[in-house]
Amino acid sequence: AQRVTQPEKLLSVFKGAPVELKCNYSYSGSPELFWYVQYSRQRLQLLLRHISRESIKGFTADLNKGETSFHLKKPFAQEEDSAMYYCALSGHMGGATNKLIFGTGTLLAVQP
Amino acid sequence: DVKVTQSSRYLVKRTGEKVFLECVQDMDHENMFWYRQDPGLGLRLIYFSYDVKMKEKGDIPEGYSVSREKKERFSLILESASTNQTSMYLCASRASGRIYEQFFGPGTRLTVL
Numbered sequence: 001a002q003r004v005t006q007p008e009k010l011l012s013v014f015k016g017a018p019v020e021l022k023c024n025y026s027y028s029g030s031p032e033l034f035w036y037v038q039y040s041r042q043r044l045q046l047l048l049r050h051i052s053r054e055s056i057k058g059f060t061a062d063l064n065k066g067e068t069s070f071h072l073k074k075p076f077a078q079e080e081d082s083a084m085y086y087c088a089l090s091g092h093m094g095g096a097t098n099k100l101i102f103g104t105g106t107l108l109a110v111q112p
Numbered sequence: 113d114v115k116v117t118q119s120s121r122y123l124v125k126r127t128g129e130k131v132f133l134e135c136v137q138d139m140d141h142e143n144m145f146w147y148r149q150d151p152g153l154g155l156r157l158i159y160f161s162y163d164v165k166m167k168e169k170g171d172i173p174e175g176y177s178v179s180r181e182k183k184e185r186f187s188l189i190l191e192s193a194s195t196n197q198t199s200m201y202l203c204a205s206r207a208s209g210r211i212y213e214q215f216f217g218p219g220t221r222l223t224v225l
Contacts, residue, residue, distance in 0.1 A: 006154075009152065032211050034213075036214075043216045043217065043218045043219065044155075044202065044204075044216040045216065046213045046214070049211065049213070051211055086154060086155065088214075090211070098208075098209070099145075099157065099160060099170075100145075100206075100214055101157075102147075102154050102155040103154055104152065104153060104154035105154045105155075
């Protein structure tokens with residue numbers, strides 16, 4: 001079954017500390033993976049996608065097919081990084097479109 | 113600037129009422145989605161539509177129905193609202209293809225009393 005697992009509901013770090021938000025997936029084909037972010041009182045928005053191999057706001061994520069992981073990392077956390085982060089998987093799952101499957105989310109709290 | 117709008121930010125209804133949540137996108141996207149967002153459960157897909165008048169059930173369709181009469185508009189209907197449908201409802205749209213970004217609306221917080 002297609003699934004996205006985010007094992008941590010809450011991750012609390014101090015400003016300047018490294019951050020790693022974990023994401024593991026289960027998918028039989030070749031997945032496309034995304035990280036979405038929701039800041040307080042804002043709409044959910046795309047942070048980055050694995051196909052782009054880019055760094056956004058200092059965050060990077062590498063797809064590891066052997067470990068079926070797509071962890072989100074940032075070397076030095078900032079207070080403005082505090083938000084809810086969702087990992088999402090896109091793949092052909094039957095029907096006429098590709099759906100996104102979301103993990104349950106990790107709330108990142110960066111303490112001053 | 114791409115836009116997904118939802119008809120209400122906050123809605124309070126009584127048990128048994130029929131509730132309509134409206135979503136409009138201006139990006140000419142083929143695909144539209146309705147999710148509910150609950151703490152600890154993340155985003156759960158209720159229904160989605162890949163074309164006008166086409167719809168497919170998501171993971172939790174029970175108690176809900178949808179309508180897509182025009183490409184830009186996707187409505188979520190609660191036929192008889194119940195207290196366990198109190199939640200944040202998010203609409204989204206996306207172009208066809210696996211790699212494309214999904215754009216979200218601001219959400220409607222529905223409270224059923």
